Amino acid sequence: MGKRGFWVGLFISVTFVLFWLGGMPQAAAFTEDQKVFLQAWRIVNQAYLDEQFNGQNWWLLRQKILRRHFDDREETYQAIEEMLRTLDDPFTRLLRPEQYRSLQVSTSGELSGVGLQIDLNPETHQLEVVAPIAGSPAAAVGIQAGDLILAIDGVPTGNMALDDAAMRMRGKTGTHVSLTVERPGQSGQRTYEIRRDRIELNPVYARLDEETATVPIGYVRLSQFSANATQELKNAIAQLTKQGAQGFILDLRNNPGGLLQAGVDIARLWLNDSTIVYTVNRQGMLDSFDAEHNALTDAPLVVLVNQGTASASEILAGALQDNHRAQLVGEKTFGKGLIQSLFELPDDSGLAVTVAKYETPNHKDIHKLGIMPDQVVHQDPILLDEVGTEVDLQYQAAIQLLSPLASQGSPIVQNGLNSLRAIHP
Template sequence: MIEGRDLQLLARNVRNDQRSRWGGLLKLALILVVMVWGWLGPVDVAQAFSEDQKIFLQAWRIVNQAYLDDSFNHQNWWRLRQDYLQRPLADREAAYGAIEEMLATLDDPFTRLLRPEQYRSLQVSTTGALSGVGLQIDLNPNTHDLEVVAPIPGSPAEQAGILGGDRILQIDGQDTAPLPLEAAAQLMRGPQGTRVTLTIQRPKPEAIHKFELVRDRIALNPVVAQLDRQNPQFPIGYLRLAQFSANARAELAQGMVNLENQGAKGYILDLRNNPGGLLQAGIDIAGLWLDDGTIVYTVNRQGMLDSFDAPHHALTTAPLVVLVNQGTASASEILAGALQDNGRAVLVGERTFGKGLIQSLFELPDDSGLAVTVAKYETPNHHDIHRLGILPDQVVPQDPITLEQVGTAVDRQYQAAVQALIAG
């Protein structure tokens, strides 16, 4: 029989036991929450973001899902997001600044923000038209310096004497070192008739020059096609490709047909100082020369290989020599590597630029955009040429020459290409 005092003790023990159980469950729940928090990071629950924060978040998500390096340059990408969201964004320009700071942590000059005007300008330039001083520029993959790849024929820059390989130090007094590629290009663009001053460092001989240029309308004609009849027994079709724009493949194909009809027995394809452009244009142009074989391999962030193969529609089987130099970059290197590795062409000139990364364009809700490195490419023989370039079959050094000197006696690389074709 349980006495009253014992009953009170029993009831108290039961209550203590219940409290202990509930306390244990509560501790377990807290432990699980902490574990989930550690796995997933803090989750935004019913949190209202401003429009500027939404732009930042969209940029973060694009990089998070698409960027080639899933270590994000060995940093916690989620933590970086949270750190930036703690900062107030007063306006859209502040959001752009935060995005640019975030992208800079990747140490990849080719992954960059494109403000609305820059995004539109890039879209226009790949369709074959632009306005400005007429310079093709790129960031050196090793030094990140802003360099001239080549002036556009007939442009103010070409007429002033700016050369491929020149380093652009300042634009209207503004240092270019911290500028993304499109920001530098935007500074050089402007209304026709306006002026811009470029401070240039020339490597050979090393000197500083200032050029005051008058902006003009630049008409991009990516293809030059001429028949060289110096050797009547072996007419040579000369094709120069300035960039891989949307209309480059069609214009090059038409040039090849015209030269074939004029009796060309061999071809020289000049890719010197060609900075690249559209990846698909490079693949399509390779198909004009290759009847079969792999054109290029791409490697994504998971290390998965994809390949692009020739479509069995080559326009000619005539012998081909390709001219390359340090300004041959990106899609130009894809084309040169495909022709070299498949034994379709002999490469003559100097080691190429060495840009083996592929970018995709993503549009943000406010008409700005991101260029994001999404893959790297390998040549058909699985050579990764990023920062290494392609070594030509026949190395021929060449001092800078003007466009008027291309194909003349002072163009040592062209003369070597002619000899290689004639020798068979």
């Protein structure tokens, strides 16, 4: 009787296990779509900052979704997006293949294409050339700022999304693309056959302002923390110093961030022997990035910030502010204190996953709070060609702050802001 009871119990146990396993696909039976989903799940499981996954059972969610049948890759992507939405973290997201490639291009600092900066005209919604990149194939054939792109390889651009237009103009070096262009104020259209080439994207714009201030001021605008941003900024600082700059304005307005390492390396161009940023991982362990004694200049510095200053831009701004290396002028920053890493999935799509958070050198967590500038100057929206002019109130405030300090060769201190109090708009 004892043996019979043992075998009955064993049969029930085995039946239960087989029944439970039958409720979900077996490892050997996973489809290619399920494997893509599983890889996404594993990445988040291993790397995501919040070990509680927003207070839910991450394994149970996996099993629930895997019981479905994915008919195609789009359904797989939708399942991954559904899974990620439960984290309530807009920065942890799926990047479809074209989005993943585009993000890699924008952070690498180079691409293969025709070399045009494009936008949709806000009034006409036509595809418009903002500017050709100097030395690019587009510049070589004569395309100019303000030209309207009517068709790409014969495909009309009237209802074409900006990303779609950019992807159509990119391609392998040596291949060709045709652009049908109309120039405002001139009659007729012209079609250009352009040979694609390797394009280096320079995120830095620099010039010496010898007219607005009482002393020469070096103005540097950084649009993104891409792989080549540090070297380009280093070159700009050296050139402006050679030209006689006695102070600097670093413009981080509307800079959405980019590579963490670029933000750290750029901070090292301005700081000596200082902590740049602290990072905190999912185990709560603290690490830091520090500057050694390698700053390129100790000239007075003002940093321009606004609501579009985010992520790596805030790391840089916070480091310069907390270490009293610069004063911040403008408006409160965006408030993104989380760090993402990129992971590639088997089908060339990718995941951006929040893996850590950061604190400024004074241990301020700025996530959803932002960084308050030392001098608040509100600014209505202005055009790109109005930056640095009399209508750019934030720039003018920076100039007024820098002029006496640069001429004295003194560091920027809090008292140096007193003279600006009366110019608040």
